[in-house]
Amino acid sequence: MKNIAYLFLAFVLIFSSCSEEEIPAQMTVELNFENTLNGKPLQLNSETFTLPSGEPFIAKKLKYYISNVVLTDTQSGAIYNVPNSYHLLGEDFKSTVELGMIPSANYDQITFSIGVDAEANAKTDQTGDLDPNNDMAWNWNSGYKFVVLEGEFTHKTTGERTGLVLHIGRNQNYKTVTQSLTGIRAGRAAQIQLKTVVDQLFLSPNALNASELPSTTIMGGELADKIGENYANGFITIE
Amino acid sequence: MKTSRLLVLALVWSFWSCQDENLLPESPVEVVPETFIPELSSSLQVGDFPQPERNPLSKEGVKLGKRLFFDPKLSANGKISCASCHLPSKAFTDGVALSKKGVSGNALHRHSSPLFNLAWHTTGLFWDGGANDLESLNFGPLTHPDEMAADLEEIVAYLIQDKTYPELFAQAFPKNPIQSATISRALSQYTRTLISQTSKYDDWKRGEATLNSLELQGYQLYQNHCSSCHQEGLFTDLDYHNNGLDLIYPDPPALEGLFLGRFRISFDSLDLGAYKTPSLRNVTLTAPYMHDGRFESLEEVLDHYQSGIQVNYSLAPQLKEGINLSPDERKALLSFLKTLQDDAFVLSHIQDSEK
Numbered sequence: 001m002k003n004i005a006y007l008f009l010a011f012v013l014i015f016s017s018c019s020e021e022e023i024p025a026q027m028t029v030e031l032n033f034e035n036t037l038n039g040k041p042l043q044l045n046s047e048t049f050t051l052p053s054g055e056p057f058i059a060k061k062l063k064y065y066i067s068n069v070v071l072t073d074t075q076s077g078a079i080y081n082v083p084n085s086y087h088l089l090g091e092d093f094k095s096t097v098e099l100g101m102i103p104s105a106n107y108d109q110i111t112f113s114i115g116v117d118a119e120a121n122a123k124t125d126q127t128g129d130l131d132p133n134n135d136m137a138w139n140w141n142s143g144y145k146f147v148v149l150e151g152e153f154t155h156k157t158t159g160e161r162t163g164l165v166l167h168i169g170r171n172q173n174y175k176t177v178t179q180s181l182t183g184i185r186a187g188r189a190a191q192i193q194l195k196t197v198v199d200q201l202f203l204s205p206n207a208l209n210a211s212e213l214p215s216t217t218i219m220g221g222e223l224a225d226k227i228g229e230n231y232a233n234g235f236i237t238i239e
Numbered sequence: 240m241k242t243s244r245l246l247v248l249a250l251v252w253s254f255w256s257c258q259d260e261n262l263l264p265e266s267p268v269e270v271v272p273e274t275f276i277p278e279l280s281s282s283l284q285v286g287d288f289p290q291p292e293r294n295p296l297s298k299e300g301v302k303l304g305k306r307l308f309f310d311p312k313l314s315a316n317g318k319i320s321c322a323s324c325h326l327p328s329k330a331f332t333d334g335v336a337l338s339k340k341g342v343s344g345n346a347l348h349r350h351s352s353p354l355f356n357l358a359w360h361t362t363g364l365f366w367d368g369g370a371n372d373l374e375s376l377n378f379g380p381l382t383h384p385d386e387m388a389a390d391l392e393e394i395v396a397y398l399i400q401d402k403t404y405p406e407l408f409a410q411a412f413p414k415n416p417i418q419s420a421t422i423s424r425a426l427s428q429y430t431r432t433l434i435s436q437t438s439k440y441d442d443w444k445r446g447e448a449t450l451n452s453l454e455l456q457g458y459q460l461y462q463n464h465c466s467s468c469h470q471e472g473l474f475t476d477l478d479y480h481n482n483g484l485d486l487i488y489p490d491p492p493a494l495e496g497l498f499l500g501r502f503r504i505s506f507d508s509l510d511l512g513a514y515k516t517p518s519l520r521n522v523t524l525t526a527p528y529m530h531d532g533r534f535e536s537l538e539e540v541l542d543h544y545q546s547g548i549q550v551n552y553s554l555a556p557q558l559k560e561g562i563n564l565s566p567d568e569r570k571a572l573l574s575f576l577k578t579l580q581d582d583a584f585v586l587s588h589i590q591d592s593e594k
Contacts (some may be wrong), residue, residue: 125293127419
């Protein structure tokens with residue numbers, strides 16, 4: 001009888017030591033970004049693309065920050081704030097953000113921001129994706145470029161290949177996006193597919209015609225803020 | 240007997256199974272850097288010594304920062320250090336209008352700032368205040384092609400394989416690896432310790448020296464005409480003004496608004512052509528003058544204030560009429576400005592740099 005009690009205790013100990021439920025307490029989540037232009041995957045240094053305003057366009061560089069990712073299960077109210085969430089993505093650069101093991105929930109909403117928040121944008125002696133060796137920190141104006149697109153387009157009137165340089169940053173261009181998610185099950189590894197639509201930088205609400213721009217180098221000022229307004233909606237979307 | 244052994248086994252397993260992450264070996268006893276606050280003269284007229292919480296001064300950090308400041312190996316061609324453009328003998332400026340010392344050999348667009356009393360520049364660094372703090376600023380000169388043109392990853396690689404640096408970093412930043420952030424923090428600690436507060440003026444203010452009558456007359460003139468911007472103590476209000484150098488400002492797109500002054504940062508039209516008021520401390524050592532080094536002498540500067548002011552929308556209102564000084568008054572003002580020359584500061588840093 002005493003032996004059986006010991007045995008029982010032993011079993012309890014073994015099973016309670018790592019309490020296991022039906023649904024694992026944690027799950028892995030990964031965000032995958034695909035960059036597109038003209039509805040097809042973007043390729044750098046390729047001659048097969050055009051700008052929304054019609055000019056043939058060769059993209060040379062695309063990089064952007066997303067930050068402060070939050071996953072929400074609107075049914076249960078569970079919210080997961082990704083800690084220290086600053087992610088630099090780009091074409092021929094990183095296209096995946098691994099959130100690692102996070103608390104399980106039926107996440108049906110994602111919120112993130114394009115750019116980095118004012119606090120992180122106030123200094124550049126930072127590490128990880130914010131390390132200034134990533135070529136996204138301005139060196140004359142403390143802070144980060146949020147979205148960088150560089151390339152060459154064929155100017156409509158001059159017919160010449162013209163450099164296009166967009167370096168968009170500054171706190172007013174930090175834009176927060178919320179989107180619905182489907183198909184994520186608590187406890188199961190999840191992959192969230194996102195599409196980055198480069199066209200949207202030029203589309204709405206501020207349609208930009210490359211050949212009519214007062215300057216094709218845009219690194220601040222009114223035009224930069226217009227592009228910021230454009231990327232606030234429809235630039236990065238859930239597929 | 241058998242079951243109790245099982246129990247022991249179960250117990251052991253239950254502890255072990257869930258705790259393996261906690262079994263990391265204890266880190267060795269940590270060296271704690273020795274933090275300090277520099278002694279400050281009352282004549283600086285500053286309350287405290289501002290520094291960012293994330294990077295307090297320590298003896299070890301300053302020592303490392305000094306070595307980095309004078310090390311040309313940080314640059315792409317191994318020849319340019321911070322001190323190439325910031326010479327201790329010239330209160331840490333370089334004596335030329337627009338330096339061509341950088342790796343590319345191209346002339347810079349702005350005059351090398353003197354470096355002292357930087358801790359109090361909490362309203363921004365660089366002539367237009369574009370850098371929020373020293374920690375963020377340093378990546379500019381380190382990486383700019385016309386300055387040190389370095390790749391930050393290559394700097395880290397160089398420091399890691401060096402004989403001396405790893406130890407210095409471990410002492411200054413025991414919790415961090417060698418990385419761009421700690422490189423910049425060490426440099427900032429060093430530049431924050433460049434404090435000029437031992438001029439004749441400082442001695443006079445503390446009652447340890449006297450000014451002659453000419454100098455005293457100059458002090459009056461300074462107070463009447465200059466102190467609204469070159470405020471006493473630090474001899475700068477650390478604010479931005481258009482002091483009438485130019486009527487219009489070119490804006491070539493490739494230079495990202497470089498000639499627009501503070502406007503480049505604030506996008507406020509009243510800041511067009513405005514620059515941070517430079518300190519008048521050590522001004523006898525820091526020629527040529529203004530953000531582009533356009534004036535070679537203090538005489539030329541006074542000529543500008545007297546008859547060269549360009550009146551436009553953003554001009555500082557107190558300069559509209561110019562500042563008229565008779566030749567005698569000029570002489571007096573210049574002799575007062577000479578009392579702001581801090582030879583002890585310069586000498587100690589020349590010696591310090593040779594150590």
